[in-house]
Amino acid sequence: MTAVVLALLSACMFAVSTVVQHRAATSASADIGTGKVFRLIRALVSHRGWLAGQAAALTGFMLHAAALRHGAVVIVQPLLSGGLVISLALGALVDRRHPGRPLPDRRQWLAAGAVVAALALFVVSAAPRHGRAEARPAALLACLAGLVVVATAAALWARRPDAAHRALALAVASGLGFGITGLLVKDVVTRPAGEWLTSWTTYVLLAAGATSIVFAQWAYQSGALIEALPVMAVLEPLVAVGLAGPVYGEQLAPGFLMHTGQVVGVLGLTVGVLVLARRSAASELKRAEIEHVPVHGAIPPIAG
Numbered sequence: 058m059t060a061v062v063l064a065l066l067s068a069c070m071f072a073v074s075t076v077v078q079h080r081a082a083t084s085a086s087a088d089i090g091t092g093k094v095f096r097l098i099r100a101l102v103s104h105r106g107w108l109a110g111q112a113a114a115l116t117g118f119m120l121h122a123a124a125l126r127h128g129a130v131v132i133v134q135p136l137l138s139g140g141l142v143i144s145l146a147l148g149a150l151v152d153r154r155h156p157g158r159p160l161p162d163r164r165q166w167l168a169a170g171a172v173v174a175a176l177a178l179f180v181v182s183a184a185p186r187h188g189r190a191e192a193r194p195a196a197l198l199a200c201l202a203g204l205v206v207v208a209t210a211a212a213l214w215a216r217r218p219d220a221a222h223r224a225l226a227l228a229v230a231s232g233l234g235f236g237i238t239g240l241l242v243k244d245v246v247t248r249p250a251g252e253w254l255t256s257w258t259t260y261v262l263l264a265a266g267a268t269s270i271v272f273a274q275w276a277y278q279s280g281a282l283i284e285a286l287p288v289m290a291v292l293e294p295l296v297a298v299g300l301a302g303p304v305y306g307e308q309l310a311p312g313f314l315m316h317t318g319q320v321v322g323v324l325g326l327t328v329g330v331l332v333l334a335r336r337s338a339a340s341e342l343k344r345a346e347i348e349h350v351p352v353h354g355a356i357p358p359i360a361g
Contacts, residue, residue, distance in 0.1 A: 059124075060127040064136035068136060068140035069117075072147055122245075125246060129185040130298070136180070148161075164332065179319060179322025182319050183310060191244055192240060193304055196303045201237065228292075231276055231289050233292055237300070240297060241262040
């Protein structure tokens with residue numbers, strides 16, 4: 058129960074961070090104009106709201122790490138997807154004060170409800186058996202090798218100026234990276250603090266996290282947000298849940314009814330997140346057109 062509460066609090070903080078940072082970046086872009094990246098960065102660094110968003114993101118990461126320390130990956134990582142729902146609600150509250158901004162439509166609210174219901178069903182039916190506290194080195198190294206292969210292939214594809222779906226390829230690499238980063242976080246935080254600087258997983262965590270962020274930004278700059286965001290939003294929890302068994306030995310509750318609930322929950326979560334992310338990205342494009350601000354490279358409406 059502790060892990061569930063911490064994961065939900067983490068999702069809330071990531072949602073607050075996303076909404077605050079995105080609205081600050083949008084306002085600054087509108088005032089400064091396009092093509093002036095360094096002036097935008099300077100404005101954001103001195104913006105109290107944007108700095109508050111950064112503090113919320115740091116708090117969210119710490120809560121995420123604490124949740125993984127106390128609970129199973131297969132529970133914590135999917136719950137972070139709830140940040141999309143919280144971001145939707147917070148964004149709607151903020152945008153109501155600006156009559157010109159588009160508000161969430163009926164499909165977005167229905168998708169948000171589907172995500173909440175699917176998460177509840179999965180958490181109840183999963184009832185995972187805790188596995189190892191530390192990752193199996195061989196399994197973790199195999200995951201990292203797969204990430205290197207996918208990231209390299211995506212980078213080579215995206216460097217081709219005539220390549221189709223460059224943003225999609227980069228988003229796949231980023232989503233995979235964020236999912237594996239969650240596995241690495243659990244391995245690091247379950248060790249005594251005195252071992253963090255001597256554990257190889259700490260440095261691999263930093264490298265994997267940085268790579269995932271770079272590929273995410275590259276994806277946003279290479280194509281439409283609607284092509285990149287849904288892929289990352291879905292892949293991150295699915296990769297973490299799928300690899301938690303081989304890496305940590307976590308097992309979901311057995312039995313036909315439990316397995317049915319787990320499958321329905323995962324499918325419902327996948328469809329709900331896809332729809333919600335796609336509709337949110339479309340709304341973001343519409344908002345950018347209305348306010349005449351750049352979209353590529355902007356902070357994405359995603360909670361984690």
